[in-house]
Amino acid sequence: MYSDKVMEHFMNPRNVGEIENPDAVGQVGNPKCGDIMKMYLRIENDVITDVKFKTFGCGSAIATSSMATEMIKGKTVQEALNLSNKAVAEALDGLPPVKMHCSVLAEQAVKSAIYDYAKKNNKQYEGLEGFDPNEEHDHHHHGDEE
Amino acid sequence: MKKRVYLDYSATTPLKQEVLDAMLPHFNASFGNPSSIYTYGRESKNAIDNARDIIAKSINAKSDEIFFTGGGSESDNWAIKGIAYGNKHKGKHIITSKIEHHAVLHTCEYLEKEGFEVTYLKVDEYGLVNLQELKEAIRSDTILISIMFANNEIGTIQPIKEIAEIANSKQVYFHTDAVQAFGNIKIDVKELGIDLMSISAHKIYGPKGTGALYIKKGVKLHQLIHGGAQEKKRRAGTENVPGIVGFAKAAELAHENFDEHIKHLTSLRDKLIAGLKEKIEYIHLNGHPTKRLPGNVNFSIEFIEGESLLLSLDMVGIACSSGSACTSGSLDPSHVLMSIGLTHELAHGSLRLTIGDFTTEEDIEYVINQLPPIVEKLRQMSPLYEKVKGGN
Amino acid sequence: MKKRVYLDYSATTPLKQEVLDAMLPHFNASFGNPSSIYTYGRESKNAIDNARDIIAKSINAKSDEIFFTGGGSESDNWAIKGIAYGNKHKGKHIITSKIEHHAVLHTCEYLEKEGFEVTYLKVDEYGLVNLQELKEAIRSDTILISIMFANNEIGTIQPIKEIAEIANSKQVYFHTDAVQAFGNIKIDVKELGIDLMSISAHKIYGPKGTGALYIKKGVKLHQLIHGGAQEKKRRAGTENVPGIVGFAKAAELAHENFDEHIKHLTSLRDKLIAGLKEKIEYIHLNGHPTKRLPGNVNFSIEFIEGESLLLSLDMVGIACSSGSACTSGSLDPSHVLMSIGLTHELAHGSLRLTIGDFTTEEDIEYVINQLPPIVEKLRQMSPLYEKVKGGN
Ligand SMILES: Cc1ncc(COP(=O)(O)O)c(C=O)c1O
Ligand SMILES: Cc1ncc(COP(=O)(O)O)c(C=O)c1O
Ligand code: FES
Ligand code: FES
Known part of the structure; x- marks a missing residue:
């Protein structure tokens, strides 16, 4: 069902944990449907120098969290904002169709953390317009996809 | 192998x-x-x-x-x-x-x-x-x-x-x-x-x-x-x-040997239930303590999610399920677990281990040894766990 | 055996x-x-x-x-x-x-x-x-x-x-x-x-x-x-x-080898049809002469009844059917044979021989040899036959 790469990231997730006194924290997900992702960022001169995550979720949620943290580490904030869930999924050699929504959670977690950073520091970034971290990401409505 | x-x-x-x-x-x-x-x-x-x-x-x-x-x-x-x-x-x-x-x-x-x-x-x-x-x-x-x-x-x-x-x-x-x-x-x-x-x-x-x-x-x-x-x-x-x-x-x-067979399953079941309860904190047996199928063990394991648990168990060779296998085409929390009053999180974190005629004492011991560190690893990743453990 | x-x-x-x-x-x-x-x-x-x-x-x-x-x-x-x-x-x-x-x-x-x-x-x-x-x-x-x-x-x-x-x-x-x-x-x-x-x-x-x-x-x-x-x-x-x-x-x-396989079945089928037609009087092929399944032979054999024919054939080791096997729970004459216009007698006297991948030339010859005397024996017992043969 999952690619080897997904399984590898799932079994050995990168960047698990917390950052003390982070520059930004974002949490997304709908605790009601069971999946939560929390992302911590250390940002220096607009560059993400460290990132950690915690995830309550399925194998694909954990693997995409792990991959997303790898992909944004060392990138500028703006670059990180441009990360799409598709790019994360592709970097994992793909996800099963019913599991694509899990990668959305990773994209949203990054956005949500950067939103926190922008708010605290009064900054504007392209791609944050209209983003509402408190919006319920009702990503579990995939039962009848087929 | x-x-x-x-x-x-x-x-x-x-x-x-x-x-x-x-x-x-x-x-x-x-x-x-x-x-x-x-x-x-x-x-x-x-x-x-x-x-x-x-x-x-x-x-x-x-x-x-x-x-x-x-x-x-x-x-x-x-x-x-x-x-x-x-x-x-x-x-x-x-x-x-x-x-x-x-x-x-x-x-x-x-x-x-x-x-x-x-x-x-x-x-x-x-x-x-x-x-x-x-x-x-x-x-x-x-x-x-x-x-x-x-x-x-x-x-x-x-x-x-x-x-x-x-x-x-x-x-x-x-x-x-x-x-x-x-x-x-x-x-x-x-x-x-x-x-x-x-x-x-x-x-x-x-x-x-x-x-x-x-x-x-x-x-x-x-x-x-x-x-x-x-x-x-x-x-x-x-x-x-x-x-x-x-x-x-x-x-x-x-x-044939119906009673013996049931006694065997039941004793393995009760051993598994007792072993897991002893080794893992924050777990709850789902279903009735005695009016239950001789081979059925179903736990809700707090702070973690069922699929990642199943995948981790599969990596060490343990095949079991979270919710009904017949319904796992859907990712919605099990209607049975919701009906007995579990929260979404608890329903998502359920693990069903069902014992049969080829199950041995060693199999049960293997699970009792393998499951706790897997649960701990997944809990360490879970944002829900930190609160309990007094994380920031 | x-x-x-x-x-x-x-x-x-x-x-x-x-x-x-x-x-x-x-x-x-x-x-x-x-x-x-x-x-x-x-x-x-x-x-x-x-x-x-x-x-x-x-x-x-x-x-x-x-x-x-x-x-x-x-x-x-x-x-x-x-x-x-x-x-x-x-x-x-x-x-x-x-x-x-x-x-x-x-x-x-x-x-x-x-x-x-x-x-x-x-x-x-x-x-x-x-x-x-x-x-x-x-x-x-x-x-x-x-x-x-x-x-x-x-x-x-x-x-x-x-x-x-x-x-x-x-x-x-x-x-x-x-x-x-x-x-x-x-x-x-x-x-x-x-x-x-x-x-x-x-x-x-x-x-x-x-x-x-x-x-x-x-x-x-x-x-x-x-x-x-x-x-x-x-x-x-x-x-x-x-x-x-x-x-x-x-x-x-x-x-695999679809065409060859069909050719094989068709040739056995046509051999069986020709052989039986030649050896037995008063028989009629049911179905279309060419627009037909490669393995299907279906004859109406006048003056005799299907079940007794099947039983006699079974005695010499030949397994075949009269009307659809799926419907033999019923003794009514086949609705298919009635629909192509056969009389009740002809429908009842139908014999279906269907050929498959394990059928050999010898099997076909065996049937061509075994069937005529069986038909003859049953016809001798039949009150319908005597009229044709000018019996008293
Ligand atoms: C209680 C119950 N009813 C019905 C079924 C369906 O049976 P089957 O898989 O043979 O269709 C199952 C298992 O799949 C079951 O556990
Ligand atoms: C034309 C035709 N349709 C349907 C069936 C039923 O198929 P089955 O026996 O697999 O239910 C049969 C044979 O039994 C058949 O010959
Ligand atoms: S995050 Fe994977 S099933 Fe919801
Ligand atoms: S005489 Fe036996 S089925 Fe009619």
Whole structure:
């Protein structure tokens, strides 16, 4: 069902944990449907120098969290904002169709953390317009996809 | 080879060697169509008759009350749609429970769209239906009560005899889905007062794609599959002779040394429950402590999610499930676990380990050793856990 | 051992060794439930996916247009009831023919009782439907045309492409029962324009109790068996993995050397027809001389009755049938033979010999030698015969 790469990231997730006194924290997900992702960022001169995550979720949620943290580490904030869930999924050699929504959670977690950073520091970034971290990401409505 | 510990016997079972041996001759030596009158055909016919006798005997039914089907789901669909359409002149109301298998629930939901009315009884924290509520739910136009014998997820066994008595006293047909119960609980359909009962071979070390419906003599229902004159003109289709023969052999084996077999499963089950409870904090047994299937263990493990647990267990060779395997095409939390009052998180973090005839003491010990560090690792990743552990 | 000549391949076939070999690992080594996410389950899932690809390719369908069922009868019931109930808002009229298999006919008769209307097209002396009549039978409320690909008794092959064109031009769904045709006639569902097609494994050296329904993408029909999420939520029930794998292997073998295989069957068939015609007086070939299944021989033998013929043939080891094996539970003369205009006597005196992959030249010769004296003996007993022969 999952690619080897997904399984590898799932079994050995990168960047698990917390950052003390982070520059930004974002949490997304709908605790009601069971999946939560929390992302911590250390940002220096607009560059993400460290990132950690915690995830309550399925194998694909954990693997995409792990991959997303790898992909944004060392990138500028703006670059990180441009990360799409598709790019994360592709970097994992793909996800099963019913599991694509899990990668959305990773994209949203990054956005949500950067939103926190922008708010605290009064900054504007392209791609944050209209983003509402408190919006319920009702990503579990995939039962009848087929 | 990697160690493999299979603990998903409620999802399906491997064929026993004796079952396969019984089936093999019917694939290409004695392969005739049972409807044919020549020697080849008569051999097949005799094999089916013999199988029917064995299944009938195992539940104390008469042979002509057993009808072979293509599996438990077909049996459930046949019983419920058959009674509904066959008795719609009498009424259009059906009673079932919220924790039935999807083969019952989705059939009932379909019938609702077609103009029937269905009452879904709720269950208590252990998964038991309330008999008083059942009585009150019966209306003058109620034609069927369908309550499962034992639940596939949490293992809870319903008070079938009492339910049947209520149904019989109101002249309402009573169907029970005994797919999980058959072979694991002694069933006497006459003593219990059951009108229709679904069973399936692949849950008792028989082949997939074979089941049966017990239909008490005199019960009126429509056919589900029309066509040839097979099964006394009530279920058409060339009979799956090897499947039927295998089903009977499996039923026969299950009812040999029945008590010993149940004692064995129960002791392994209780050992697993005790071992996990002792080693892992924040876990809760789902289902009834004693009124439960001998092989069923179902825990909710706080702060972690079922799929990642299953994947991690698979990596160490342990096969089990989270919610019903038959329904895992959907990622929604199990309707059974929600019905017994779990939160979404707890339902998502459920783990079902089901024990069977090939399970050993070592398998149980292996799980008791392997599971705790996996749970701990996943909890370390969980944002829900930090709060409990006093993280920031 | 007594000589055994099996000439009832249209009733059922023995499993080919390759088919059994493909099935065996799925009984107890790789036996997991395909819905499970662990290794055991994924192995089963892959096996089913692979089987689906093979079946799809063999009829030029897409994989997601193939749905496995519990046999040909279930497929027929699903297609017809599914379309009927799923489109009843559009209309309640169905067209079929008088010579369909009972799985189609009895389903249609059931639907008539439930408020649908059915037109049963008659056929000509060869068993062919009349296209003009079909056109005229279509009404504004017609929702389905179901005409079989090839007849199981007399072997007649219908003009499927022309029928599909008529159905498509009137926006009416077209289902065909191809249980006898599949594996014996090249079928390209796209080129032919078929919307739904029933096939069954046990007619092509695969296992009993496994079939499939081809459902063209976009065709709307209700489910027959509700429940779990199997078969893309359209046909519930734990998949019969060995059955499905065996079906695919059988389909693969049937489509290897397809032309050669058909040539072989056809030549044996024609040899048998010629041999019997030459040796026995007062016999008539039923069905079409050329538009017929490669393995089908069906004669009406005057002055004698089918069952006594079958019993006599069984005594010399020849297994064949009189009318459809699937319907021999009934003693009524075959509806197919009556529909092509035979008298009751001729219908009763019909003999179907169906040839398959294990049939040899010697088998054919054996029948050509054994049958005439048996016929003669039975005729000597017949009061109808004496008149012809000028007895007193
Ligand atoms: C034309 C035809 N349709 C349907 C069927 C039913 O198939 P099954 O026996 O697999 O249910 C048969 C044979 O039995 C048949 O010959
Ligand atoms: C309680 C219950 N009912 C029905 C079924 C369906 O049986 P089958 O898979 O044979 O269709 C199952 C298992 O899948 C079950 O556990
Ligand atoms: S995050 Fe994967 S199932 Fe919801
Ligand atoms: S005389 Fe025996 S079937 Fe008619």
